[in-house]
Amino acid sequence: MNGFLLALKTSFGFLSTIPVGITMEGLDELVKRSYLQTFAGVVLGLMIGAFAFITETALPDQISAVLIMVFIYYLTGLNHLDGLGDFGDGATAHGSLEKKIKALKDVSLGIGGVGYTALALLALYASISALQAEAMFFSDNAAFVLAVSMLIAEIGAKQAMLTVAAFGKPIHEGLGSMIINSTTFPRYVVSFILGAVASILAFGSVGVIGYVAAIITAFVILNISNRHFKGINGDCIGTANEIARIIVLIVITLTITSINNGYGGLLWTLS
Structure with missing residues (x-):
């Protein structure tokens, strides 16, 4: 197996519970x-989206929202959570930098x-529920x-992880530092363009707004990490994944709400 295919296979083993081996x-x-x-x-987003479409079509909203959450963590695992x-332990620890990193x-x-x-x-549950409510007024589907x-x-969650890795500095050696040190700016640009194109194709300008929100979230988390730990590790990268997913859903919901209220007609026309 050549290097590219091996890396592609490993990306699913690393980011999901799909048993491809690492x-x-x-x-x-x-x-x-x-x-x-x-x-x-x-790819993972397409799988989660397909599952969400099925549950939303067949089940009440609240049950659908819970099942979507279950499927997210069934598919992607609990490593990032x-x-x-x-991250929460480290950020809330009192005392010196050494104590914060020890708690982390x-x-x-x-x-x-x-x-x-x-x-x-x-x-996450609230953002999915709010999106379900607004989507009913936004589209017939x-x-x-x-x-x-x-x-x-x-997509935004994964790009947020790469954003933190690309612009952060490692605080100790490990798998996280391998990713941080290898996420060069050219590689980051490739991933950024890939994510942006996929978001545009999926949901037009609404998708772009959600995608940009994930990037901004990553920089906020990076700033918090630098203040508390003077750098980042794999836990900080995983935090970006979890928080960015939520923020994207919230921002998309607020964008749709704006369109529903008549304030985003031009935006929807451009979608």
């Missing part, structure tokens, strides 16, 4: 082609991590609107 050789090839994580985000928990790297989950994780899950929104959210 090897050190594959990870080495993936870090050389970190832009493939955005491509994996497109675990990273958010560790500690395998035990503290109250800060529990709080961050619980709030993120509540926010609300299930399709939800599906493409979930697609863009996953």
Whole structure:
């Protein structure tokens, strides 16, 4: 198997629970082609979007929202959510930089991590529910609107991780530092263009707004990480994935609300 195909295979093994297997050789090839994580985000987003379309068509909104959340974590795993928990522990720890980094790297989950994780899950449910409500007034096919929104959210989540990696500096050695050091600006530009094109094709200008929101979210998380830890690690990258997904859904919902209220006619015309 050539390097590109091995990296592509590893991207799904690294970012999902799809049993394709992960090897050190594959990870080495993936870090050389970190832009493939955005491509994996497109594929995973299509799968999540298809699942959302089915549940939204067949089930009540609240049940559909919960099942979509279950499917997201069934498909993508809990590694990034675990990273958010560790990030919460580190960010809420009091004391010196060393104490904050120790809390960030500690395998035990503290109250800060529990709080961050619980709030993120509540926010994800709320954002999906709000989007479901607005989509009904936005289109005759609300299930399709939800599906493409979930697609863009996953693309944005993966691009947010690469944004943090591309513009951050590692605080210790590990897999996270491998990704950070290998995500050069040219590779980042390739991933950015890939994500932008996919978002435009999925939902026009609404998709672009959601995608840009993910990038902005990544820079906010990077700023917080630098203030607390003087750099980033894999947990900070995982945090970007979880938070950006939520922010994209919120921003898309607010954009659709604006259009529904008559303030975004030109925007919708351009979509």
